Amino acid sequence: MSPPNNSDVSLILERIGDGDYAAVERLLPLVYEDLRRLAAARLNRERSGQTLQATALVHEAYLRLVDVSESQTWESRGHFFGAAAEAMRRILVDNARRRKRVKHGGEFQRISIELTDIPQEQLDEQLVLLDEALTRFAEVDELACELVKLRYFAGIPLTDVAHMLDLPPRTAYRLWDYSKAWLLRELRK
Amino acid sequence: MTEREIFLAAIEIADPQEREEYLAQACRENEDLKSQVDELLRLHGEAADFLEAAPVPGVISEPGTEDVEAMSDGRSEFVQFLSPSERPETLGRLAHYQIEEILGRGAFGIVAKAVDERLQRIVAIKMLCPALAVTSPPRKRFLREAQIAAAVTHENIVAIHAVEEEPIPYLVMEYVPGNTLQQLLDNQGPLDVRQTLSIGRQIATGLVAAHAHHLIHRDIKPSNIILATEPENRVKISDFGLARVIDDGSLTASGVVAGTPQYMAPEQARGERLDHRADLFSLGSLLYQVVSGHPPFRAGNAVAVLKRVCEDTPRPLDEVISDTPPWLCGIINCLMEKDPDQRYQSAQEVAEVFARCEQELNEHGTVQKETWNKRLAHSAGRSPSDTRRKGRPARPIGWLVGLIVGIALTVLLSRFSGVNDAGNRPRSAETKSEFVAVRPENNTVEKAGWHGWSSDAPTHAIVPFSADKALAYQQQWAEYLKAPVEFENSLGMKFRLIPPGQFVRGSTPEEIEAAVKRANENEFWKVRIESEGPQHEVILTHPFYLGVTEVTQSQFESLMGENPSHFSGSGEGKEIIAGLDTSNHPVEMVSWKTAAEFCTVLSTREDLKPFYFQSEQTVTSLEGNGYRLPTEAEWEFACRAGSSTRFCTGDDDDMMRAGWCGINSGRRSHGVGEMLANAFGLFDMHGNVQEWAHDGWEQDSYLHFAESTAIDPVLPFSETSRCALRGGGFYAYPTHCSSSSRFAQLRTTKL
Numbered sequence: 058m059s060p061p062n063n064s065d066v067s068l069i070l071e072r073i074g075d076g077d078y079a080a081v082e083r084l085l086p087l088v089y090e091d092l093r094r095l096a097a098a099r100l101n102r103e104r105s106g107q108t109l110q111a112t113a114l115v116h117e118a119y120l121r122l123v124d125v126s127e128s129q130t131w132e133s134r135g136h137f138f139g140a141a142a143e144a145m146r147r148i149l150v151d152n153a154r155r156r157k158r159v160k161h162g163g164e165f166q167r168i169s170i171e172l173t174d175i176p177q178e179q180l181d182e183q184l185v186l187l188d189e190a191l192t193r194f195a196e197v198d199e200l201a202c203e204l205v206k207l208r209y210f211a212g213i214p215l216t217d218v219a220h221m222l223d224l225p226p227r228t229a230y231r232l233w234d235y236s237k238a239w240l241l242r243e244l245r246k
Numbered sequence: 247m248t249e250r251e252i253f254l255a256a257i258e259i260a261d262p263q264e265r266e267e268y269l270a271q272a273c274r275e276n277e278d279l280k281s282q283v284d285e286l287l288r289l290h291g292e293a294a295d296f297l298e299a300a301p302v303p304g305v306i307s308e309p310g311t312e313d314v315e316a317m318s319d320g321r322s323e324f325v326q327f328l329s330p331s332e333r334p335e336t337l338g339r340l341a342h343y344q345i346e347e348i349l350g351r352g353a354f355g356i357v358a359k360a361v362d363e364r365l366q367r368i369v370a371i372k373m374l375c376p377a378l379a380v381t382s383p384p385r386k387r388f389l390r391e392a393q394i395a396a397a398v399t400h401e402n403i404v405a406i407h408a409v410e411e412e413p414i415p416y417l418v419m420e421y422v423p424g425n426t427l428q429q430l431l432d433n434q435g436p437l438d439v440r441q442t443l444s445i446g447r448q449i450a451t452g453l454v455a456a457h458a459h460h461l462i463h464r465d466i467k468p469s470n471i472i473l474a475t476e477p478e479n480r481v482k483i484s485d486f487g488l489a490r491v492i493d494d495g496s497l498t499a500s501g502v503v504a505g506t507p508q509y510m511a512p513e514q515a516r517g518e519r520l521d522h523r524a525d526l527f528s529l530g531s532l533l534y535q536v537v538s539g540h541p542p543f544r545a546g547n548a549v550a551v552l553k554r555v556c557e558d559t560p561r562p563l564d565e566v567i568s569d570t571p572p573w574l575c576g577i578i579n580c581l582m583e584k585d586p587d588q589r590y591q592s593a594q595e596v597a598e599v600f601a602r603c604e605q606e607l608n609e610h611g612t613v614q615k616e617t618w619n620k621r622l623a624h625s626a627g628r629s630p631s632d633t634r635r636k637g638r639p640a641r642p643i644g645w646l647v648g649l650i651v652g653i654a655l656t657v658l659l660s661r662f663s664g665v666n667d668a669g670n671r672p673r674s675a676e677t678k679s680e681f682v683a684v685r686p687e688n689n690t691v692e693k694a695g696w697h698g699w700s701s702d703a704p705t706h707a708i709v710p711f712s713a714d715k716a717l718a719y720q721q722q723w724a725e726y727l728k729a730p731v732e733f734e735n736s737l738g739m740k741f742r743l744i745p746p747g748q749f750v751r752g753s754t755p756e757e758i759e760a761a762v763k764r765a766n767e768n769e770f771w772k773v774r775i776e777s778e779g780p781q782h783e784v785i786l787t788h789p790f791y792l793g794v795t796e797v798t799q800s801q802f803e804s805l806m807g808e809n810p811s812h813f814s815g816s817g818e819g820k821e822i823i824a825g826l827d828t829s830n831h832p833v834e835m836v837s838w839k840t841a842a843e844f845c846t847v848l849s850t851r852e853d854l855k856p857f858y859f860q861s862e863q864t865v866t867s868l869e870g871n872g873y874r875l876p877t878e879a880e881w882e883f884a885c886r887a888g889s890s891t892r893f894c895t896g897d898d899d900d901m902m903r904a905g906w907c908g909i910n911s912g913r914r915s916h917g918v919g920e921m922l923a924n925a926f927g928l929f930d931m932h933g934n935v936q937e938w939a940h941d942g943w944e945q946d947s948y949l950h951f952a953e954s955t956a957i958d959p960v961l962p963f964s965e966t967s968r969c970a971l972r973g974g975g976f977y978a979y980p981t982h983c984s985s986s987s988r989f990a991q992l993r994t995t996k997l
Contacts, residue, residue, distance in 0.1 A: 182850045183859060198250060209297050216337075216347050226337050226347075227330065228254075235253050237293040238286040244859060 066122040070133040081136055088137070089144035091118055096148050111149060112212025115141045135221030139203060142211035149210070150188040153181035190243040194236070201236045208233060247272055252283050257290065258330065292962075296859070327373070327414045341410065343371060343418070359421060362407075369407060370422070374415040388415050395486040398459050402452030404472065404484040422482050424475045427536070428468035436539040436567060439574060440607065445471070446533050446577075447600035448481035453529070453593035457522040461486055464520075466528035467509045468535060507551040508541035512584050515552040523586040526596060530581025530589075537574065538566040542582065550818065556584070573603070573613040697746075697787040697957075702726075706785075707747035711888040716925035719745040723789050732794070732927070736852055737801045741791035742927045744884045748785045751882055751956070752948055753778035753986040757892065764981040773945055778988045782951035784879050787958055792876055792884050795918035795929045796832035796937060797844065803833075805847055810835040813915045822914045830917040832935045838875075838969045838991075841938045845873040875940040877960045878988070881972045885932070885985045887925035892984040893932055894924040901974075905933025907983050911976035932974040932983045939970040943990035968992055 066087055072080035095114050118141055119134075195202040200222065207218045219229035252272045259265040273280040328338025328345055337345040343360040349370065350357050360371045374388050389409060396406035396417075405420040427445065431437070437445070449471065456463060463470075463486050474480040511527035513520050534542040542560035545551045560582070563575045577599060583589045590596045606613045695701040704722035711719070723745040724731045732742050753761070758779050765771035803809040812819040812835050814828045823831075836844070846856040849872025857874035876884070887894050893901035902910050904922040911933070919929040942963035951959065963969055968990040974983025 183846070183856070201250065205297075214348075226335065227328075230337065231254050231257065232250075234257065234290055234293075235250055235286070237296045238253070238289040241289045241293045241296055241859075242285055 066137070070123065070137060073136050074130055074133050081140075084136060084140040085143060088118060088122065088140045089147065091122060092141065092144045093148055096145075096152075111145050111210065115145055115211045131220040132223070135207075138207055138211045138213055138221065142206040142209075142213075145210045146188065146191075146206060150184055153184045156181050186244060187240070190240050193243060194239060198236075198239075201232050201239070204229065204232050205236045205240070249279065249282055249286070252279070253286050256283065256287060340371065340373075340413075340416065343369065345371065360418075362418070368421045370404075370419045372417040372419060385415055391486070392417050394459060394461050395456075398456050398461060398486065400452055400455035402448045402481055402483060403455060403486065404482045419484075422472045422474050422484075424473050426469050427471040427473060427481075427532075430473060431468055431535065431539065437536050439571060440604070442533060442536050442574065443600050443604045443607070444479065445473075445481050445536060446529065447597055447604065449483060449529055449532070450593045450597035450600060452481070452483045453522070453525055454597055456483075456486055457525070457593050462520070462522050463525045463528070464514070465509070466525050466532055468532055471532070507555065508543055510552065510555055511586070512556045513586060515555045521586070522593065523589055523591070526581050526589050526593065527583075527586075529596070530578050533578050534560060534563065534582065537563055537570055537578070571613065577603075697785070699746075699787075704745070706787075707745045707888070709747065709749035709883075709886055709888055710890045713888065713925035716888045717927075719747075720926065727789065733791070735848075737805060737848065739797065739801055740794040742794055743789060744792050744880070744926060745789050746786050747883055748783065749883050749886055750781050750890060751784045751879060751986065752781035753892075753984065754781060755779060757984070757986070761981050761987070764979050774989050775982075775987075777943070777945050777948065777990075778986050780948055780952045782948060783955045784883070784951075784959060785955055785957045786879060786883055790876070790880060792880070792926075792928060794923075794927060796935060798830050798918055799833045800829035801833070802836075802844065805851070806844060809833065810840075811915075819914065828915070828917075830919075831915045832918055832930070834915065834935050836938075838938050838963075841875060845875065849873050875938050877958075878939045878941045878970050878972060879956065879959050881937070881939055882985055884926055884928060885924065885973070887928065889925075889985070892986070893980075894985065895922070895932075901932050901980050901983060905930065905974045905980075905983050906976045907933045907974050907980050908977050909980065913977055915976055930973075931985075933978075934974075934976055936971045936975045936989065937973045939972050941970045943968045943970040943988075 066084070069080045069084050069087070073084075092114060095118070096111070115138065119137060123137060191202060191205065194205070204218055204222060204224075207213045207221065208215060213221070215229050215233055216226050218224075219226040222229065224232070252269065255272065256265050256269055259268055269280060269283060273283065328340055331337075331339045331344055333344060335346075337347070337358070339345065340360070342363045344363060346359045346361060348356055348358045356373055358371045358373070360369050361367070362369050374385065389411060392406060392409040392415075396409055399405055404422055406417055407420065408418040410416050410418070425433075449466070453463065453466075463483065465485065466483070470483060470485050472482045472484055474482055507515070509528040509531040511520065511524035514524050514527075531542050543551050543554040543558065545554055563578060564570045564572065577596075581589055581596065590599070603613045695703050696706055704719070704726050707716070707719040720731045720743050724743050727743075729743065732740055734740050753775075758775055761775045761778075762772050765775060799809050799811050799814055809816065811817050811828065811831065811833050813823045813831055814820065815823075817835070842858040846858050849856040852872070854872035856872045885894060889896070891897045893904065895901050895904050901907070904924065906916045906921065915935055918934065921930060921933070923929050924931060940963070941961040944961060947961050950956075961970070969992075971989040971991060972987070974980070974987065
């Protein structure tokens with residue numbers, strides 16, 4: 058697959074803007090490919106910073122893939138970031154799963170000595186737990202789950218998330234409260 | 247109605263009784279739904295930090311954390327204090343202010359942009375974060391400092407229009423459109439000489455006005471300086487006196503933890519009494535950064551930064567940026583003199599110097615030495631880096647380097663199959679109602695005994711008891727629970743079973759008085775020592791396992807892949823332990839958060855459900871069955887091991903057989919387990935390094951129990967709270983190493 062470019066994504070967003078909702082599905086693979094490429098090179102697992110870096114990558118992807126001189130509607134921006142957040146979630150969780158597998162293969166000791174950067178297995182473990190909880194959350198509350206993804210994996214301020222999901226800002230904040238409580242309850246089960 | 251709808255509606259109802267009525271009606275006898283929503287509402291409070299980027303503590307924050315400030319947006323916990331607005335595009339209303347958006351988050355709260363509907367103007371509203379707002383000293387201090395600051399009106403200070411107390415303390419301030427100096431430096435790098443002069447003069451001018459009101463800023467730094475876009479290039483200082491709000495240490499004198507390490511004056515770093523000249527030092531540090539692009543004192547952690555602030559001379563500015571004019575270097579060096587007496591003596595003096603420099607630069611293109619160096623006469627011939635020779639000798643920052651903390655670990659019993667889960671859940675005193683629900687489950691035996699234990703359970707251990715009895719309790723409970731008295735985990739750490747029990751916690755007024763005196767009445771210590779009283783009775787209803795020793799460097803390193811210790815071959819104290827193998831020394835320079843992380847990693851590795859959930863910088867209690875830090879009550883009970891005296895060895899300073907303290911340690915850490923174990927078989931409780939407790943710390947937390955018995959007490963922690971530290975340390979007087987000695991630090995601080 059050739060690297061996605063600016064015009065591909067902008068074209069799709071334009072289509073979405075015109076009401077072609079089938080185009081939404083084509084957005085995710087494009088954004089995923091772009092982010093995966095970048096993440097492989099840049100996502101370093103420094104202590105306490107992985108999702109901060111991840112959200113920075115998402116915003117970078119937006120500037121790179123979307124023709125920002127064209128004014129985007131909140132809705133099309135929402136679609137872009139929705140795809141990017143989902144892509145980032147998959148990248149982070151897949152990485153975490155892969156590392157977990159390696160460790161469970163009995164190579165833990167060797168790895169922890171060889172790696173000069175600090176292995177973040179607790180973050181891996183917790184990211185996988187969170188991902189599982191989110192998957193269950195999506196089954197009962199798709200909208201709230203979308204909000205969590207935009208906020209947590211794309212690092213978008215809640216006021217902007219509200220615009221993207223076409224919610225009053227106050228509702229977005231409340232929904233975020235609800236989602237956090239729901240997910241924490243799920244994690245504690 | 248769905249769970250979500252009910253939750254969202256219920257959360258808008260502030261009155262508990264009304265909310266309860268609403269829930270009863272909305273759930274219509276569907277008990278399951280009701281309890282599900284109740285659980286969500288309960289978790290709502292606890293989930294405040296969950297999945298959020300961490301707030302920036304602003305005090306003793308680690309270098310570099312400033313960046314996070316820009317990234318973390320406002321937090322939903324504030325929205326609960328807003329009432330719904332008729333304008334859907336806003337977040338809600340607070341009195342007659344419509345909150346439009348959250349602009350940022352700082353050390354003590356958030357800043358929002360709002361419209362004052364009465365005066366029809368845009369304002370900025372700064373709300374104290376709920377964690378601080380509920381505790382009395384920060385709340386009072388916030389209000390008092392804000393009221394003093396409100397009295398100062400000056401074009402170079404962000405004006406405070408109003409100070410309100412309800413529903414949460416908040417300030418209404420002038421809204422200044424523009425960037426902070428920090429943002430400008432991040433985007434543009436170092437500024438030129440004229441810009442530097444203009445910024446320096448305006449900050450100094452603002453300080454003149456504030457100092458005239460006896461108001462010290464205490465936290466002058468680039469992120470507290472706003473460069474207004476209207477009128478252009480107007481500099482405004484924000485957050486006057488607010489640094490003190492978070493310093494819950496003292497109301498009166500020096501506040502050692504208030505301020506940001508990189509810009510802090512040495513006297514502030516040492517916790518000494520400070521005056522307005524501390525702001526001048528910080529101004530110097532700030533200007534150093536404006537000219538060179540980075541703060542003068544940098545190091546890997548806050549303690550090391552503070553040490554450098556006190557002892558080191560920053561790299562000369564003209565070495566960093568070669569064309570920096572010597573007169574500008576001279577002014578900044580003079581502001582940054584270690585000894586306040588050697589600095590410019592007032593903000594007025596500094597403002598005048600800058601004004602004259604600007605004028606001369608405009609007229610002649612350069613600045614004469616006499617212009618900036620009024621004090622040339624008495625500092626003649628002294629290069630700025632020679633301060634130590636001329637000024638007072640730099641005092642070592644004893645307590646800072648000293649507060650070195652290790653990790654003691656607690657784990658519960660359920661790791662042994664066949665044992666009833668005795669519950670690893672610290673409960674707060676406030677939640678006694680749910681307390682009954684989590685009694686040890688034992689379905690086969692009738693629960694008729696003490697605190698839910700069956701009647702055939704062994705007796706609980708009531709202090710005082712003898713050493714023989716201590717071991718007997720451990721053995722009886724182990725047998726009853728079909729668990730070992732001691733076990734070794736996958737890292738080779740040994741744990742010993744501590745029985746349920748009862749004891750008197752805290753220090754006597756005489757002990758407190760003696761300890762305060764020993765600490766030279768230093769305010770920082772005083773509030774912490776005074777929090778050891780009043781004494782009160784504590785009951786621990788659950789047995790638990792506690793690590794026999796502090797976590798060692800080799801144990802930490804094998805799990806975490808690094809060894810942060812000061813006293814290790816790669817640490818800053820390597821000269822002191824040269825030639826020693828420190829692998830068996832306690833790990834130190836770990837923050838509370840790192841300690842929690844260690845618990846999580848270890849739990850995961852042993853397939854236990856982690857007790858702490860970490861997402862980026864925040865920690866939420868998951869109440870898993872894995873490893874956690876001991877609560878203060880558990881720690882003290884375990885340390886006492888039957889003794890009601892100051893030390894497990896008695897009241898006298900015989901403690902030196904049991905603990906490495908300032909007198910016998912040679913001022914360094916030692917291998918764990920070298921001294922006398924206590925009756926429970928635990929080592930180094932009275933010395934070597936201090937240990938983090940699970941609990942948050944509040945100055946008056948024992949007061950709640952003055953009249954009653956504390957049952958399984960634990961103080962909840964939050965992002966901004968301090969956490970409790972227990973046990974003696976290698977640097978401390980024996981007086982401060984007792985079973986009931988109690989300290990506190992921010993949980994992000996590496997100690």
